[in-house]
Amino acid sequence: MPSASNSPPASSPPPRPPTPGPPTDPGVPPPSATREPDHIEVDHILIGVASAGFPQGKRSEADARAFAKDLFAKLKSGTDWSAAKRQYSEDPPPGGPYKMANRGIAPAVDEFERDGMVPAFGNVGFALQVGEMGLAAYDPRTSKFGFHIIKRTK
Secondary structure (H helix, E strand, C coil), rough: CCCCEEEEEEECCCCCCCCCCCCCCCCCCCCCCCCCCCEEEEEEEEEEEECCCCCCCCCCHHHHHCCCCCCHHHHCCCCHHHHHHHHHCCCCCCCCCCCEECCCCCCCCEEEEEEHHHHHHHHCCCCCCCCCEEEEEECCCCCCCCCEEEEECC
């Protein structure tokens, strides 16, 4: 009869730490493990930044950032979306909701192509689940109008 070994059992290697991904805007949810949808509908509140790209913006970049982050937190805590949109959005009326078709998908008559919107708008919108909100930060290249608080509605 074989004798029992006195050596410790073999163990599996320690788990590897997660590979860091690209930095994300704190208002943008992490990328989903699933494929992005073909079509979405989003509503948004624009907090404009007065700049060459959007001279009618009401705030400096620093003031708009602080205001957008504060409003985003209030909305996530239950502030009424429609009332906040009516009061604060600088997007010309009606200002959404907007229907978008993803890249490579032919848009319907009432849809915008994803790349026909500012990049940050689609990047946040397509990462959200229905009912979720995200914040697209101002960037003169990807969000030249200001900060977009985006809510996916469909």
